[in-house]
Amino acid sequence: MAQVERLRGSEHLERLRATLAAARDPDKTCIAICTGTGCLAGGCKQVVNAFREEIERQGLADEVDIRTTGCHGFCERGPLVVIHPRGIFYQRLSAQDVPEVISETIVKGRVIDRLLYEDPQTGEKIVYEHDVPFYKLQRRLILGDNGLIDPTSIEDYIARGGYGALARALHTMQPEEIIDTVKKSGLRGRGGAGFPTGRKWESCRKAEGEPKYVICNADEGDPGAYMNRSTLEGNPHLVLEGMVIGAYAIGSHEGYIYIRHEYPLALENIALAMEAMRAHGLLGENILGSGFSFDIRIARGGGAFVCGESSALMRSLEGGVGEPRAKYVRSVDRGLWDKPSTLNNVETWANVPHIINKGLEWYTSIGTEGSKGTKIFSLVGKVNNTGLVEVPMGITLREIIFDIGGGIPDGKKFKAVQTGGPSGGCIPESLLDLPVDFDELTKVGSMMGSGGMIVMDERTCMVDMARYFLSFLREESCGKCTPCREGIARSLEVLDRICNGEGRPDDITLLEELGELLKGFSLCALGRTAANPVLSTIRYFSDEYEAHIRDHRCPAGVCKALITYSIDPEKCTGCTACARQCPQEAIRGEKKAAHTIDQSLCIKCGVCLDTCKFDAVLVQ
């Protein structure tokens, strides 16, 4: 990195921002390419290289900027490219498309029809990013800049007003005033429990003991959720700015960010961002000339779900086994190294600069009475538009899944949506008009959690889902307290036998009893909420449990022991594709004649179902 000047105060930061902004021509063509993990997996690196080479080859380097950005959110359609200033949105782009994009769109200004997003409802091709229904209905406070900035460039962040909130906080606000603002904003913890952030900060500020610690929980462990990863990867400075403001408000000089080790890109971008902050005097000694000093250390998680629990995470930071402890002593009084500590989730920290910058009136106008602001959800599973969606609190599940998410693929029927990760519950179709906020989700037996939202269709077995979460939790229970360790293991045994067709008539009652035990007596939230996936599926889908136990039938066609594969002779064309793939050689039949499956050989691996192009394989 070139030698940069340390920023000495608010005016100095403002001068830098003005210089950076002035050096950028808003009318200059800029190709913003998503390089989030989803698009990377989809091959965006080749797209980036192709753009670089082609622009060089056509001698356009002075006229066109290329910006590699973080996750834009519409992962289903990756690799994604947006061409500014017009905002032309190209999706599922490959390296082969690049020369045409340059010669047609960049040089001649023509839109290439085939690369546009087509609205599946209307069949209409959509040219601009802001018109795509997936984006149109969102309110992207936190994720909005992901598509506009290069996460490795602090200049990009500052040019868009970054660190303005920190300058305001340090130079014009007293710590108590910041805490008061955060309290009045109604911001609640985005990690799952929804505890009021301002109150947490206040307790920690008032707690006795030095030093005080500020911690960012970036150990996003919920399967099916990746909001935090995309925020860290795409806009690391936003999270770090929030942490520095929080540290100043609380009176802390040391912080930690605990990042999941499965997130190498997030680790890299956060480390780069911190290096740039230090060079600019935004982290370390005498931040922005204010006299306030604060520094952050990065810790990599060890891949234990329970470390998302605050007290377990703190034990892990100390170099110990991540076991939670009872909460009669609060972390704000005695947390990391037994010192007052404030731990907040990535998304919570990322909200802070916006609250300071844009004020209370603006922030509290978004959301519901008890839940202010926006929430990012990772909308995944059996849904057309898989991706990250950021919506104002209070929007309905139906709007998220059908209007933004585009509904269920392959014309299948919606069955349930699961929120809150392994601690949450499954919500049925009858509750789709539920407004999404912390309190409403809890009322129906689920929870907000960190923001995983998994959509399930008619081919998802709800008993199998409950078993899936319980088997996840059995692996991840730390084993310290008996109710959690044994309660989960016994519940799983019961679910296993139900799925194997060996369920007993009183098993549902037994599961409910075990659930009450887990809820009432576990040490930490992992155990206390572990029964939610079981209890919520029993509550809304008891008929599926009954079918498994009484009729030895899996209505969704998932539980291996209860299903058989067969071939519909009407639909089978005798193409022999399935017979060639079958690992058991269980499928027989002449060419161009209907085939049959020998049930005594079939191991129900489902390869025939995956292979058949004529929907001739039946699961019953």
Place this chain on the structure above:
Amino acid sequence: MGQSEPSLELEELGIEVATVESVVDRHGRDPSAVIAILQDLQEEVNYLPEGTLRYVAERLDIPVSKVYSLATFYRAFSLEPRGRHLIHVCLGTACHVRGAVKVLDTLEREMGIAAGETDEQMEFTLETVNCLGACALGPVVVVDGEYHGQMTGAKATRLIKKLRRSEQE
């Protein structure tokens, strides 16, 4: 401990003492950094043989039992040697509802090993992960960092055959 010197054990394992020393030094011999030390060591050595655990314990002046408890608690650590190629099957919820179990079953059957195991030739290690956050591509299988999306049992069979062929060449 009453057993052989930890540094001798490392030599028997064919691990350079200097490698382990430099990792421990990088973290300032700080006992609270033991998790980071084990993570870095595993990256260098591919897994955590018992000898490395003993060595780290001695260098940081903490009980071997503590190092062992950490190495077995956190999922990121492997006490067994791993194959030349790492195959990760994502079992996140999004992948699960789209049929990840069938993909895993197929891989286990085709490779003749269970999840968490390495084949006899030390070619492949098959592991599951809780979520890779590439849910749009689910079910996802990652081979040595390369993502394979929208997997099915049939595609998994083809993937393994292709890997075997390229390994033989």
